[in-house]
Amino acid sequence: MNIIVTGGAGFIGSNFIFHMLKKYPEYRIICLDKLTYAGSLSTLEPVMDKPNFRFAKADICDREAVNELFEDEHPDIVVNFAAESHVDRSIEDPGVFLQTNIIGTATLMDVCRKYGIKRYHQVSTDEVYGDLPLDRPDLFFTEETPIHTSSPYSSSKAGADLLVMAYHRTYGLPVTISRCSNNYGPYHFPEKLIPLMIANALADKPLPVYGEGLNVRDWLYVEDHCKAIDLIIHKGRVGEVYNIGGHNEMRNIDIVKLICKELGKPESLITHVTDRKGHDMRYAIDPTKIHNELGWLPETKFADGIKKTIKWYLENQKWWKDIINGEYQNYYDKMYGNR
Numbered sequence: 001m002n003i004i005v006t007g008g009a010g011f012i013g014s015n016f017i018f019h020m021l022k023k024y025p026e027y028r029i030i031c032l033d034k035l036t037y038a039g040s041l042s043t044l045e046p047v048m049d050k051p052n053f054r055f056a057k058a059d060i061c062d063r064e065a066v067n068e069l070f071e072d073e074h075p076d077i078v079v080n081f082a083a084e085s086h087v088d089r090s091i092e093d094p095g096v097f098l099q100t101n102i103i104g105t106a107t108l109m110d111v112c113r114k115y116g117i118k119r120y121h122q123v124s125t126d127e128v129y130g131d132l133p134l135d136r137p138d139l140f141f142t143e144e145t146p147i148h149t150s151s152p153y154s155s156s157k158a159g160a161d162l163l164v165m166a167y168h169r170t171y172g173l174p175v176t177i178s179r180c181s182n183n184y185g186p187y188h189f190p191e192k193l194i195p196l197m198i199a200n201a202l203a204d205k206p207l208p209v210y211g212e213g214l215n216v217r218d219w220l221y222v223e224d225h226c227k228a229i230d231l232i233i234h235k236g237r238v239g240e241v242y243n244i245g246g247h248n249e250m251r252n253i254d255i256v257k258l259i260c261k262e263l264g265k266p267e268s269l270i271t272h273v274t275d276r277k278g279h280d281m282r283y284a285i286d287p288t289k290i291h292n293e294l295g296w297l298p299e300t301k302f303a304d305g306i307k308k309t310i311k312w313y314l315e316n317q318k319w320w321k322d323i324i325n326g327e328y329q330n331y332y333d334k335m336y337g338n339r
Helices: 011-023 063-073 087-092 094-115 152-171 193-202 222-235 252-263 288-294 302-315 317-324 327-336
Strands: 002-006 028-033 053-057 077-080 119-125 175-180 182-184 207-210 216-221 240-244 249-251 270-273
Touching (some): 002 011, 002 063, 011 028, 028 063, 063 094, 077 222, 087 094, 094 119, 094 152, 119 222, 152 175, 175 222, 182 302, 193 207, 193 252, 193 317, 216 222, 216 252, 216 302, 222 240, 222 288, 240 288, 249 252, 252 270, 252 302
Parallel strands (some): 002 077, 028 053, 077 119, 119 175, 175 240, 182 216, 207 270
Antiparallel strands (some): 216 249
16 A cells, blocks of 8 residues: 655654554555645654655645656555644735645645545644634534634635545545644644643743633644544545544643643743634534544543653654744744734
8 A cells, every 4th residue: 555645744744654654564655745844854754764655855736746756656545734734824824825725735636636546535624614602512513514714724724625525526536534623742843832832831931822812622632633544544435524523622721821730830931912813712523423433532631642742842852942943933933022
């Protein structure tokens, strides 16, 4: 089995590659990644020398490069993690999100059609559903929840999802889509909430929290997400959407306080900054469908997963310090410096 994993030098993609190489040593895994600011070859260092792994630097929007890779590898499955994914950046520069997330997805599917792929899997997000009110804890996103986006990021992901389903209906492309809740774990780029708070707390820097920090997210340990995608690409029904949720709802402010406690840092480091434009209040996924059809359930409780994550960041400080010392620092100063 040959599997192309796009965006495999990023957070979830790299964890998926590690999972697949460990579970299926007979598979060949090919990582296609543009290596934007959020992708790092150092992340893939543990597997770069494996004989059944190949790294190819390319943009999923580059039709010629994608064609060449397919011609070389003749993949059976494509799993598309490649995406611009940070809401704040999408508010600053929507265009790059439309290009990568929509045009890039279309390019991949065109080449998949040409080479007769057995399965194209689109990794999406629960953000395509919009948000839920804080005073209705009984409400959850299901696969039938209408798309109702809030940001250029979520709109670009929703557009890609619609395109994937259109390619299935029009061309018969064998597709599946997964929509997951917020992931956390090793190799998470330090612009996102949990790794940013860990890194700042360790440096005794301010911990910037949007508004009052009352926004609720459903947190999923990245390894559990990878296991779900593994099940979907092998056993999921073609043409279906599967929601992947952690049943771990937490307020942002409570996560930040928990990180302070775990690291022995004072809550006085917490700094409330001007809220994000159009900030969604609550995300919560109902994963009943994937549980009933494929037997998947999240295995990692948040209390355990956050400890494992903090431990990883403590033991791998060179990885994230190298990132923070680069281009990201300019972006961080721009986003939080005057708020």
